[in-house]
Amino acid sequence: MPHLLHIDSSPRSDRSHTRRLTAEFVQRWQNCHSGGTVAYRDIGKNPLPHVTEEWIAAAFTSPSKRSKAMQAALQLSDDLVDELLRADVIVAGIPFYNFGMPSGFKAYVDQIVRVGRTFLFDPKNEESPYTPLLQGKRMIAVVSRGDGGYGPGGRNEKHNHLDPHLRTVFRFIGINDLEIVAAENDEYGGSELLTTIEIARKRLRELATEEPPGKHGVLASSSKKTSCFA
Numbered sequence: 391m392p393h394l395l396h397i398d399s400s401p402r403s404d405r406s407h408t409r410r411l412t413a414e415f416v417q418r419w420q421n422c423h424s425g426g427t428v429a430y431r432d433i434g435k436n437p438l439p440h441v442t443e444e445w446i447a448a449a450f451t452s453p454s455k456r457s458k459a460m461q462a463a464l465q466l467s468d469d470l471v472d473e474l475l476r477a478d479v480i481v482a483g484i485p486f487y488n489f490g491m492p493s494g495f496k497a498y499v500d501q502i503v504r505v506g507r508t509f510l511f512d513p514k515n516e517e518s519p520y521t522p523l524l525q526g527k528r529m530i531a532v533v534s535r536g537d538g539g540y541g542p543g544g545r546n547e548k549h550n551h552l553d554p555h556l557r558t559v560f561r562f563i564g565i566n567d568l569e570i571v572a573a574e575n576d577e578y579g580g581s582e583l584l585t586t587i588e589i590a591r592k593r594l595r596e597l598a599t600e601e602p603p604g605k606h607g608v609l610a611s612s613s614k615k616t617s618c619f620a
């Protein structure tokens with residue numbers, strides 16, 4: 391059965407657009423994938439620690455040589471990597487902060503990009519020293535921005551450092567199937583905001599019906615796709 395990892399990273403509660411949109415996605419995904427399971431991690435309300443000197447030393451020591459203290463320093467990171475590896479689909483709510491990802495989500499990225507666990511590094515392989523270790527996963531990043539025009543061709547496109555960062559870092563560990571669904575104009579409100587939310591909502595509805603990658607497809611017929619909206 392397919393497994394979904396649901397991550398929220400907005401510090402806001404009811405006022406968060408990303409939280410509302412990821413919650414709607416998860417509800418529809420569950421309707422469409424009976425028997426599918428969901429894990430939830432709220433790093434907006436329960437922030438993750440930044441990496442420390444101990445963490446870095448432990449991560450770059452081979453597992454067989456790690457002391458008990460080193461193992462302890464990596465425990466949370468190992469749990470987060472295990473949680474990610476279990477998922478077929480990842481939906482992550484990510485607010486757009488200062489032209490990039492919020493520090494809370496960056497802390498998550500730093501915990502899960504792990505040599506030996508999510509990528510391999512071979513300094514002798516000059517042409518291609520890095521090998522991603524994840525396969526067959528789909529990720530949907532649900533973004534909300536205060537201003538508008540950050541999409542392709544928009545007036546703020548050149549200031550959008552979040553989308554390229556997400557694509558680079560998740561491709562680096564093997565998540566090539568990444569779709570970014572964005573709402574915009576939170577700072578303007580009104581119809582300018584609502585229009586973008588409706589577009590994001592419509593795309594997320596479509597994505598929630600799709601078969602997860604890999605062996606878990608459960609949506610055998612188009613009639614099931616229609617009825618799972620009910």
Ligand SMILES: Cc1cc2nc3c(=O)[nH]c(=O)nc-3n(C[C@H](O)[C@H](O)[C@H](O)COP(=O)(O)O)c2cc1C
Nearest residue numbers: 400406407408485486487488489534535536537576
């Ligand atoms: C610290 C901070 C920095 C922000 N920086 C930007 C920014 O650079 N560009 C932008 O368009 N909106 C920016 N915003 C607005 C947020 O992107 C917007 O409120 C978004 O809806 C937040 O996601 P949420 O609704 O899930 O909390 C910023 C908001 C905060 C709190």
